[in-house]
Amino acid sequence: MAETAESESTGVSAPEVPGGAPAADATIASGGPVLLDERYQIEPNRPVPDFDMPSAPAFRVEDRRDTGRPLLASICNPGLPPRTEVMAQLRGGSVKGIVPIVEWGPVDWPALGERCMAVIYERPAGGRLAANFSADDASFTEHEIRNLIVEPIAATLRRFESRELAHRSIRPNNLFFMDEARQDLVLGDGVTCPPGFDQPLVFETIERGMASQGGRGEGGTSEDLYALGVSLVFLLLGRNPLERLSEDALLAVKAEQGTFAALCSRERIPPPFIESLRGLTSDDASERWDLERLENWITGTRMTSVQRKPIAKSQEELFFGGHEHVTPRTLAHAFGENTTEAVPVIKEGRLDHWLRRGLGDGKLADTVSEAVTEIQGPDPSAPCDDNLLVTRACSLLDPMGPVRYRGFAFMPDGFGPALALEILRRGDAQIPAEAVLRDIPAWWFAAQRNLRLGPGPVERSFALQRENLQNPDIGFGIERCLYELNPGLPCQSELVIQDFVADIEDLLPALNDAANRVDGKTNPGDRHIAAFIAARMEQDTSAYLAALADPDPKTSSVGLLSILALLQWRLNEVVPENRTGV
Secondary structure (H helix, E strand, O other), X not given: OOOXXXXXXXXXXXXXXXXXXXXXXXXXXXXXOEEEOOOEEEEEEEEOHHHOEOOEOEEEEEEOOEEEEEEEEEEOOOOOOOOHHHHHHHEOOOOOOEOOEEEEEEEEEOOOOEEEEEEEEEOOOOEEOOOEOOOHHHOOOHHHHHHHHHHHHHHHHHHHHHOOOOOOOOOHHHEEEOOOOOOOEEEOOOOOOOOOOOOOHHHOOHHHHXXXXXXXXXXXXXXXXXXXXXXXXXXXXXXXXXXOOOHHHHHHXXXXXXXXXXXXXXXXXXXXHHHHHHHHOOOOOOOOOOHXXXXXXXXXXXXXOOOOOOOOOOOXXXXXXXXXXXXXXXXXXHHHHOHHHHHHHHHOOHHHHHHHHHOOOHHHHHHHHHHHHHHHOOOOOOOOOHHHHHHHHHHHHOOOOOEEEXXXXXXXXXXXXXXXXXXXXXXXXXXXHHHHHOOOHHHHHHHHHHOOOOOOHHHHHHHHHHHHHHOOOOOOHHHHHHHHHOOOOOOOOOOOXXXXXXXXXXXXXXXXXXXXXXXOOOOOOOHHHHHHHHHHOOOOOHHXXXXXXXXXXXXXXXXXXXXXXXXXHHHOOOOOOOOOOO
């Protein structure tokens, strides 16, 4: 069995992290210990690289009430919204089978000169399952994989499923042993960044891998089982069989051959694992193994073979974006990333020819043609909305893929983190806002209903966010969407951003501190603060926001005082006179 290594590597590049420090060593800085909750003493000068995550380096922690307790802290990147709602459900080891989360909260981090979210974990005594898949000793026996790895992970995913949670970071170097004997396997961190953000592309399903890093979405047990299947291939082979491929090439080979064939067709896979790997890595979510099938395989129950559907491929290649495409799915991905170049391919009939003559799919060609005519009108030479044209074509070519609009690609359940990254990374939310206002996701949901998948809370959420965007008043707009869709994101108001105000209870103290730093005439009722309060408060704030948005300065001031008083009442705190800047 592979021994614990001191670095994290899967043979593929870690994803780029926006904002803050891009790598673990960038967060090491001089300075004394950092204290969380007056109890957990984090040591910035004592990193624990064996437990680093791509977006969250690890450091040693001492519990002041239990000095011998083995703990570590993951320091979240301040440019990424953490999954605090998942932390709350996993706190205190309430779900067996993961590294127990002890506590979390913002701390002053010396290397970045700002506050960051810190997550305190119990330290796994047995270290990582595996870290370097180019090493000869990184492979595991068939018995170990089935009983020591697959069985406990399946049990953990069953517990996750009962809580309607997904881990979204299953990979061999994010599996740990809690005991020194290396028998108690658990899942590692899955909360310090958006779901799927830290996953190397090979562990993501094709459709989620085609989305932006922040927009891969929550997913569910099906996505976790897919990642488990890919992980098993790595462990059986002792390496990543696709490590030499670029991300574009990796997506292409998975889309054109199927994930199982791409990973295993040239490899010697032990016969007892072939059917399970074929089922777990099926690219058709309706055919992918669920937990019941996996549990039956673990117990030795004979399973019905997965009937692999042939992948529709064109007899002719369509050269676009530097690649020759033979599947609609890869072409849609390329169109989404090269909107301007895609327009003439659609308008001049090259796409129609390829669909009819190469792919032999006249029905799809007719559907695309009808959509083009609907957007373009009867006169092909007349100006039309080219962005909408390409987006509609992409949605028809790859209905299960991400929503694609002007280079912005997201799975619907990943829109919130994708929006946050656009704002935090580029300071511009125009394209995401346009996508919602123009009801672009409706095409995606319509396609799922055609595939017998019904509407759900995510679809209803877009309707609500569209209402927020259509309201120009303070407390609404893109800021309201930002906080409604990212419960773990701190308030981005310049007045309090340095204080990392992620919980509504921390806002008034932060505003009081801000009053000592800024001009006393500064109005604390900016758009971010108003939207943050409205999104985080359980009480109805519509009347207060209406007063705050009134053009009469006196009425607006009363609205601001009222909403702060509501907040003060809820927190049972007293705001010192003249400390709010009002």
